[in-house]
Amino acid sequence: MGEYSVLIGGKAGEGINTAGLSIAALFSRLGYRTYMYFDYPSLIRGGHNYAIIRASEKPTGATRTPVDVLLAFDQNGIEIHRERIHDGTTVIYDASQVVKGEGYGLPLDRVLKEEKAPPITGNSAMLGALARAAGIGREVLDDVIRGSVPAKHLEANLRVAGRGYDAVDHVFTVEPLDAPALPxxxxxxxxxxxxxxxxxxxxxxxxxxxxxxxxxxxxxxxxxxxxxxxxxxxxxxxxxxxxxxxxxxxxxxxxxxxxxxxxxxxxxxxxxxxxxxxxxxxxxxxxxxxxxxxxxxxxxxxxxxxxxxxxxxxxxxxxxxxxxxxxxxxxxxxxxxxxxxxxxxxxxxxxxxxxxxxxxxx
Incomplete structure (x- = not known):
């Protein structure tokens, strides 16, 4: 498979845009050409934000409706995008927020409490879960986090990402391409x-x-x-x-x-x-x-x-x-x-x- 589509959704203020950029960087490190569209209401907090990332062997500047992975921080993250889910979609969700989940539930509240990490680091747990589901090595995941997280929050994000990585199964494999990683x-x-x-x-x-x-x-x-x-x-x-x-x-x-x-x-x-x-x-x-x-x-x-x-x-x-x-x-x-x-x-x-x-x- 030479193309992948990932959607991450949650409330305004939860860092969805930054998380989407980290997902794009994850695919970029493997040589894929990426495009991310960020959708958000005109609200400071609340509402529903989502980023959809398309990674392809060739340059791309548009998204597509079906997604291969859906990362949901709340019930809206699933319900609003239900038309994007198909038989091959891997759904990963925050089990502490989503009542009717389908796929892999991450107990983010418990993970963050045990790791003594701030709520925003939940994005790293989702990124770790995505990496594991897509067969992307832990070293690539850690490298992307090191490149996007400030030093004072780095260790907490690495720990939380590791918890997300260990919480799901290997579902499919994103094969690295023989192409340079682009910014x-x-x-x-x-x-x-x-x-x-x-x-x-x-x-x-x-x-x-x-x-x-x-x-x-x-x-x-x-x-x-x-x-x-x-x-x-x-x-x-x-x-x-x-x-x-x-x-x-x-x-x-x-x-x-x-x-x-x-x-x-x-x-x-x-x-x-x-x-x-x-x-x-x-x-x-x-x-x-x-x-x-x-x-x-x-x-x-x-x-x-x-x-x-x-x-x-x-x-x-x-x-x-x-x-x-x-x-x-x-x-x-x-x-x-x-x-x-x-x-x-x-x-x-x-x-x-x-x-x-x-x-x-x-």
């Missing part, structure tokens, strides 16, 4: 790296999904990347600060979504009139108005092409995958400065927040 990056991260490659010096943003993580990524690596990252009080402050930086000679980019871009349109017109080169990353999500903040859409092309009063030249690029996101982000920033016009990078939630195997040389 798992989101579209936001690659867009940020592309901007830096294009000469970015300052990034200004107010957090607005789906580009919030672009702000978080660049802020977290600002010192390493030798850039300034600024977080003003709102989107109007963002565009005006960016125009000031660009006027002073700083190669500057901003990030927003449709609702925030609405507030930036007068600033965009000023950039067009004054020939100030500023690059705007617009992550599309459903509208109108605030719309659905955590889901995807592709309806803003005409908006960004015609935004602002009067006519002025602008560059608009719409990358479709990680390679294009990296190349066109760098190109948009460079061309904006070469021709002294505003540039817009149009992405969407699926690309911006989706996680892919990234081969910069491809």
């Amino acid at each position: 798992i990056l989101t579209g936001n991260e690659v867009t940020g790296l592309g901007l830096v490659h294009g000469g970015l010096e300052s990034y200004v943003a107010y957090p607005m999904t789906p580009t919030s993580n672009l702000l978080h990524f660049l802020a977290g690596h600002a010192e390493d990347l030798a850039i300034k990252v600024l977080h003003p009080e709102n989107e109007i402050g963002v565009i005006l600060m960016a125009l000031g930086l660009a006027y002073a000679g700083e190669k500057t980019a901003v990030g927003t979504a449709g609702g925030g871009f609405c507030l930036m349109t007068e600033g965009l017109s000023l950039a067009g009139m004054a020939e100030v080169p500023v690059t705007i990353v617009v992550g599309q999500r459903p509208g109108p108005s605030t719309g659905m903040p955590t889901y995807t859409a592709q309806g803003d092309l005409h908006f960004v092409l015609n935004a602002g009063q009067g006519e002025f030249p602008r560059l608009v690029v719409a990358p479709g995958d990680l390679g294009e996101a990296y190349a066109w982000s760098a190109t948009a920033l460079s061309l904006s400065w070469k021709y002294q016009v505003p540039a817009i990078i149009l992405t969407d939630k699926t690309l911006a927040e989706g996680a892919y195997s990234f081969d910069i040389g491809a």
Whole structure:
């Protein structure tokens, strides 16, 4: 079998996104090309979050409905995704939360209590159970955990992962591929790296999904990347600060979504009139108005092409995958400065927040 699909689901605040990235890393270490879609409601805690990871011999950028393994932290993790379960699906669930379980039940409450580990380490138990069910060696599992868990929590996560590994049976075998392990990056991260490659010096943003993580990524690596990252009080402050930086000679980019871009349109017109080169990353999500903040859409092309009063030249690029996101982000920033016009990078939630195997040389 050259392709696998795994879904992990639970409540908001339980680290489902991080757990999904660890699952993707597990397959990546074996040479597979992965894609992860993360679904979550617009809630801080509660609701149902899930990540679905597809691992294949060839590059992939989409998920499929049936899953080979379902990891459920609660009853919703099973009931909401019942249509994905088929005869060959391995179900692993938290027996302390799931009443009607089918498959392997992990007594996570008891495990965490015995190991004196915090609740978030339950993700490592699920990762360990997945590794055992898929015939993935303990050394690969431990290596992935060491690469994703902070040092102060490492030992607890390794212990809990071992308990999960020992709690299930070997069901099938994921055969290693003769291919290099590639890093798992989101579209936001690659867009940020592309901007830096294009000469970015300052990034200004107010957090607005789906580009919030672009702000978080660049802020977290600002010192390493030798850039300034600024977080003003709102989107109007963002565009005006960016125009000031660009006027002073700083190669500057901003990030927003449709609702925030609405507030930036007068600033965009000023950039067009004054020939100030500023690059705007617009992550599309459903509208109108605030719309659905955590889901995807592709309806803003005409908006960004015609935004602002009067006519002025602008560059608009719409990358479709990680390679294009990296190349066109760098190109948009460079061309904006070469021709002294505003540039817009149009992405969407699926690309911006989706996680892919990234081969910069491809």
